[in-house]
Amino acid sequence: MDYINYTKNFICQIINQDLxxxxxxIICTRFPPEPNGYLHIGHLKSICLNFFIAKFYKGKCNLRFDDTNPSKEHAKYVQxxxxxxxxxxxTWYSNITYSSDYFHQIYQYAIELIxxxxxxxxxxxxxxxxxxxxTLLTNGIDSPYRYRSVKENLTLFENMRLGKFPEGSMSLRAKIDMNSNAIIMRDPVLYRIKYIKHYKTKNEWCIYPTYDFAHCIADAIEGITHSLCTLEFQDNRMLYNWILNNISIKNYPKQYEFAKLNIEHSVLSKRKINILLKNNIIQSWNDPRLFTISGLRKRGYTASSLKNFCYGIGVTKQNNLIEQTFLESYIKNELNQRAYRIMAILYPLKLIIINFPKNxxxxxxxxPNHPNNSNMGYRYIFFTxxxxxDNTDFIEHISDNTNKKLTIGQEVRLRYAFVIKAVNIIKDIQGNIICVHCLYDPNTLGVKINKNRNVKGIVHWVSKIYSVKSDFYLYNELLINKNNENIKDILSVINKKSLLICKGFIEKNILQLCNITKHFQFERIGYFYLDKIFNNPKKIIFNRITKLKKK
Structure with missing residues (x-):
């Protein structure tokens, strides 16, 4: 990671000036997720920024769960x-904190405002x-209850706290300015009634502070110096400051906004992800087609590649849509250096070498396990x-002389092995090719072929008897649109080919290599990650991380 470039971002410049x-x-930041879903790559940008600042400036970063809405939150998301x-x-500073830890203090500050x-x-x-x-074009109208006496408001608020009113019948609102140019300042709601058991405080409360009211107070209580959030909270800063200015709290954090992360063909909205779950488009939050952290981990992305991606895109005030290939480049660069090479066949076509020695x-x-790193050693493959x-490397009829596939009368080299030539095709009664008879040249192993011989290309292969059955999960873009942030009907843009499952074979060497690593480059195909191994019968499942080349 290039720390020098990353520290040039505008937030680090602000911190430098403050220091x-x-x-x-001491600089203190926080990462405040709401426990209503899994973390996604959009959160990762904030995570990297907050934790990096704490580490770089020898400060601290709190992990604080924003658990002010019990209707959506659950302990499983905390875990x-x-x-x-x-x-x-x-690593977060000290113990994990929760907005619910401060409910009693927040309640007292609400009374102070009343x-x-x-x-x-x-x-x-x-x-x-x-x-x-x-609206933005029309002023607000005062609520008929806006001018109640302090005494009446205190009594009603206490009765709200005691559960004497139906849910939704009353709320506590700030009295600011119904004619403000910023709609958020037109008497925002500070508390609402919710008769829902809180995963942490249980049934202690039936009124809950809104995010805007609780967040700034929690920041102040924890001594946060720089409260960092994305640009959609820019208008909220006015309310953030108004609340802190009007309550008797010691610390006064400052809020700064940066551009959130948007990535092509992705869905980051928790609401939309829940729609996909409900409609069985995906099975879980860690589906490898999602850009959740757990989904990317299951797909095979490494923690270092994801963090370096976030450091690479930097921190700006300009929203933009990041190409998926930019994210892929980080895992490719990493795995290109350390991933073991192996041959796998996703779409099997059987070849019979008719002149193979009978004895x-x-x-x-x-x-070699890696073409450029002899330290990764060698393996033995078996020509039988x-x-x-791969059936994509065979073509029955060629249209021109530039085709680099195996076909009748045309020679290709098997990777690391011999030159072969197809001589006959065997088909079933439906006309499907079931195998191809070939001749091999025993004098071509490790020998450079004369250009006049016109060997067309190199194809990968595996032995039928020295291979293992494998299922290959090929993950593609979940959504057909590049930008889905403003798509209302997420089901209308689902890519029906977002997951393809191939049943093929892989070198038997994989059984030893799996004890060393879970990341592999399948030659000429892409980077894959070991998901599961089944012993009876022996079968392996791999997830494709990314193709070698964008097609």
Missing amino acids: QKNKYK AIQKDLKWLGF KKELAYVDELNIKDIREYRG ITEIIIKA KEIYI
Whole structure:
């Protein structure tokens, strides 16, 4: 990672200026996920930024769960988020905190605002509150309950706390300015009634603070110096500052916004992911077609490649759509250096070597595990009478002389092995090719072929008897559109070929190599990740991380 370039981002420049002015003794950031789903690659940008700043400036970064909405939150997501952060290699400061840890303090600050005549209990329902707020072109209208006395508001708010009113019948709103140019400042809701058991506080509360009210207070309580969030919270900064300015709290964090991460063909909205789960488009949050951290991990991405990707895109104030190939380049660059090479056949076509010696079972061939790294050693592959090649490397009829496939009368070289020539095709009664008879040239092993011989190309292969059955899960873009942020009907843009499952074969050497690594480059195909091994019968499942080349 290029730390020098990353530290040139505008947030680091702000922190540098703050430190020069001695504004803070220690820099403190936080990562505040809501436990209502799994982390995705959009969160990763914030994670990398907050934890990097804490480490670079020898400060601290808190992990604080924003658990103010019990209707969507669950302890299982708390565990999943911790697991992802640990896998990524990030360590938070001290103990994990929760917004719910501060419910009693937040409640007292709400009472303080009521006493200052800066908050009131409103009986408008949510729909009416939205209508009364107006639009960007029209002013808001005061609620008929806006001018209640302090005493009445305190009594009503206490009765809300005691559960004496139906859910949705009342809320606590800030009294700011119904004519503000910023709609968020038109008397925003601070508390609402929810008769839902909280995963952490159980049934202790039936009123819950909104994110905007709780977040800035939690930041201040924890001594956060730089509260970093994405650009959609830019208008919220006015409310963030208003709340802190009007309550008697000691610390005063500053909020700064940066561009969130958008990536092509992805769906990062938790609401939309839940739609996909409900409609069985995906089976879980760690589906490898999702850009959740756990999904990318299951697909085969490494923690280092994901972090380096985030450091590579940097931190700006300009929203943009990142190409998926840019993300893929980081895992490719990493695996190109360390992934063992092996041959696999995804679409098997059997070849029979009709001139194979009758007195032997196999010809043993030494092959490198990596073409550019001899330290990764060698393996032995077995050339036998019956082998598999990929059916995409055979063509029955050629249209021109440039085709580099095996065909009748045309020679190709088997990777690391001999030159072969197809002489006959065997078909079933439906006309499907079931095998091809070939001749091999025993004098071509490790020998450079004269150009005049016109050997067309190199194809990969595996022995029929020295191979293992494998299922190959080929993951493609889940969504057909590049930009899906504003798509309302997510089901309308599903790529029906987002997952293809191939049943083929792989070198038997994989059984030894799997004890060393789970990442492989299947020659001429792509990078794959070992998912599962079944022993009876022996079968392996691989997930494709990415193709070698974008086609």
